[in-house]
Amino acid sequence: MPRHCRRLSALPIVLALLVGACDGKSPTPPTTVCSISIAPPTSTVGSAEATGTIAVTTSAAGCEWAAVASAPWVTITAGAAGTGAGTVQYRVAENPSPDVRTAAIGIEDQLHTIVQQGLSAPPPECTYALDPPTATAPPDGHTATFSVQTADGCAWSAQPATPWVSIVSGAEGQGAGVVTYRVGEHDGGDARTGSILVADQTFVVTQVGEALPACIYTVSVVHFAPCMPAGIVEARLDTLAHCPWTVESTAPWLAVTTPSSGTGPVTVSAQHAANYDAPRSGILMLRWPTETAGQNVLVEQAGCTYATSVDTISVPATGGAASFDVLQQSIPVSCGGPLQDRCQWRATTTAPWITIATTGDRVGDNPVAFTVAANTSTGPRTATIVVRDRVVTVTQAGVP
Numbered sequence: 001m002p003r004h005c006r007r008l009s010a011l012p013i014v015l016a017l018l019v020g021a022c023d024g025k026s027p028t029p030p031t032t033v034c035s036i037s038i039a040p041p042t043s044t045v046g047s048a049e050a051t052g053t054i055a056v057t058t059s060a061a062g063c064e065w066a067a068v069a070s071a072p073w074v075t076i077t078a079g080a081a082g083t084g085a086g087t088v089q090y091r092v093a094e095n096p097s098p099d100v101r102t103a104a105i106g107i108e109d110q111l112h113t114i115v116q117q118g119l120s121a122p123p124p125e126c127t128y129a130l131d132p133p134t135a136t137a138p139p140d141g142h143t144a145t146f147s148v149q150t151a152d153g154c155a156w157s158a159q160p161a162t163p164w165v166s167i168v169s170g171a172e173g174q175g176a177g178v179v180t181y182r183v184g185e186h187d188g189g190d191a192r193t194g195s196i197l198v199a200d201q202t203f204v205v206t207q208v209g210e211a212l213p214a215c216i217y218t219v220s221v222v223h224f225a226p227c228m229p230a231g232i233v234e235a236r237l238d239t240l241a242h243c244p245w246t247v248e249s250t251a252p253w254l255a256v257t258t259p260s261s262g263t264g265p266v267t268v269s270a271q272h273a274a275n276y277d278a279p280r281s282g283i284l285m286l287r288w289p290t291e292t293a294g295q296n297v298l299v300e301q302a303g304c305t306y307a308t309s310v311d312t313i314s315v316p317a318t319g320g321a322a323s324f325d326v327l328q329q330s331i332p333v334s335c336g337g338p339l340q341d342r343c344q345w346r347a348t349t350t351a352p353w354i355t356i357a358t359t360g361d362r363v364g365d366n367p368v369a370f371t372v373a374a375n376t377s378t379g380p381r382t383a384t385i386v387v388r389d390r391v392v393t394v395t396q397a398g399v400p
Contacts (some may be wrong), residue, residue, distance in 0.1 A: 034063035038110045044307060047119045051077075054088040054112050056106065061085075071103035074114060088112075095119055124146040126154035128199040135203075135263070136244065136289050137183040139210035143168060146203055148177045162194030183207055191242030191263060206244050208261065215243035217288050219295045227302045227335035228342060230274040232257070237286060237295045238265050244288065251282025254299055272301055276344045277388060279303035279331050304343035306329055306388045315396045319353075319374040322394075323367045326387050339364065351383030354394060360364040372396055 017131040039055045056065060056079075067088045073095075079088040088105065095101060098118040105112045129149040137144070148156055152175040158167050164186070170179035179194060181203075189209040196203040220236040237245060241264040249256050253273040258266060270284055280301050287294035309325035328343035330336035336343070341364025347356050349370075357369040368385065375381060378398045385392045 033059070035059040036063065036065055036108045036110055038107055038112055040112070041110075042113045042115065044115045045092055045117070047117050049094045050092045050116075052090050052092065052114070053077075054090070054107065056082065056088060056107060057083050058294050061322065065108045067105055067107045069103065069105050071101075072114075073107065074103045074106070082250075089396040090114075090356065092116055124148055124151045124153045126199075128154070128156060130198060130201050133201070133203060133375040134244075135205045137205055137207040139186045139208055141185045142183040142207070143180065144183075145170075145178050145180045148173060148179060148198055150176060150199070152176075156199040159197045160194070161197050161202075164192075164207075165194040165196060167196070179203075181205070186210060190243075193263075206242075208242055213240065215239055215288065215290055217243065217245070217292065217295070219286060222295060222297050224297070224299045225302070225332075226272060226299070228275050228304065228330065228344075230272060232269055232271050233284075233297075233299055234270075235268045235284065235286075236265075237268055239288070240264065245294075246287045248285045248287075249282060250285065251280070251299075253280070253301075254284070256284065268297070270299070272299060275301050276304050278305070283366045303331055303351050304345075304388070306343070306345060306390050307332060308387065308390045308392050310392060312393045312395060315372045315394060317375045317397045317399050319372040319396070321369065323369045324385075324392055325365065325367050326362070326390075327365050340400075341365070345388050347385055347387050349383060349385045351394070352384055353381070353396075354385065356385065368392075370394075375399060 037057045043052050061084040062375065064083050066074055067079060069076055069090065073093040075091045077089045077091050078084055088107065090105060092114060095116050095118055098121060100118050101116050103114050127150065131147045131149060135144060135146065150156065155174045157172045158170060158179045160166055163276060164184040166182045168180040168182050171175055178198065179198065183194070183205060186192060186207045187210050191206055191208045193204060193206050217237065217239045224233040226233060226357060239245065243262045246261040247256055247258065247268050248260065249270060255271050257269045257271050268284060268286065279285040280303060282299050283298065284297035285294060286297065307327040313322050313324060326345060328345065329343055344361050344363050346360060346361050347357060353373040355371045357371065368387065370385065372394065375396045375398055380398045382393060382395050385394060
């Protein structure tokens with residue numbers, strides 16, 4: 001052993017360190033200490049399926065690591081494990097719930113937090129209605145309300161379109177609500193009209209003049225009895241210029257051609273369609289804001305009744321020509337004219353083996369001529385010919 005080694009034998013701690021040197025051996029190399037960092041630490045995604053990437057950085061090239069997801073809706077698609085710097089790729093499934101959910105990917109002692117938004121509810125289909133849609137105010141000012149009817153979540157605002165109308169409360173809202181408005185004083189003699197706009201609806205308020213007389217309404221004709229052809233009926237409504245009214249028809253065949261609302265005297269006009277079936281009736285409802293409430297105008301339109309000379313016709317298998325008579329009568333009889341021939345009708349069939357010779361519209365009492373093709377089958381066959389509300393059955397024998 002060399003001399004300098006013997007001199008150090010009295011120093012135990014140093015000796016232990018130098019044993020290897022004295023023996024000619026190298027000391028054990030130190031163990032590598034690994035630290036890991038990731039970026040980004042968090043990620044926020046929408047409710048739809050999404051992907052993400054995490055960058056992994058290590059303190060030494062030999063540092064090993066692994067990535068583990070904490071929830072089944074997070075899937076690691078690449079980089080589940082690695083050595084040294086690397087990346088982790090993952091996929092987030094669609095969130096079917098409206099609630100926000102959270103998961104994490106653990107990479108050794110580091111956590112990457114994933115926040116996924118909930119499924120957004122579709123916006124509501126918004127339609128709006130006002131109740132009532134109109135109002136009348138006195139001349140000395142007026143505070144009143146109307147309701148806004150719509151679905152939950154549907155936003156709206158109330159905006160006066162007239163300077164003497166103001167909003168007291170309920171200028172904005174979501175879903176159903178109430179608007180309180182104020183009408184200022186009116187010292188004029190004539191009525192005036194203001195409005196409040198709410199979404200796509202218009203609330204109309206009519207304010208009477210301070211010294212205007214009370215409204216009185218009269219209707220000159222309250223009953224019409226037109227005959228079968230299309231035409232127009234007119235009723236005269238007389239009232240003062242400031243007095244409001246509305247008109248509405250209860251029948252789809254009776255269409256109002258004048259404005260549906262207004263003020264002052266007016267000739268209410270309505271057009272009725274032609275009617276060659278049974279008689280029918282409809283009502284024009286004239287309404288106004290007084291104790292009498294309004295007046296109904298009755299429209300009773302004439303019609304027709306029909307008969308056929310036979311209900312059934314039998315035809316041999318060889319076919320041939322046949323006919324039957326159509327008889328008609330107007331109700332009331334006065335609408336039939338001097339020849340009683342004002343009712344219109346047409347004969348039709350859906351059977352391809354029946355050909356109607358008298359095609360098109362017919363009037364009055366007339367025959368229906370038709371031909372039947374030969375029946376090549378051994379079985380009989382049946383079809384119908386229709387004239388308005390009458391049905392004639394045609395039966396053809398089969399080949400013997």
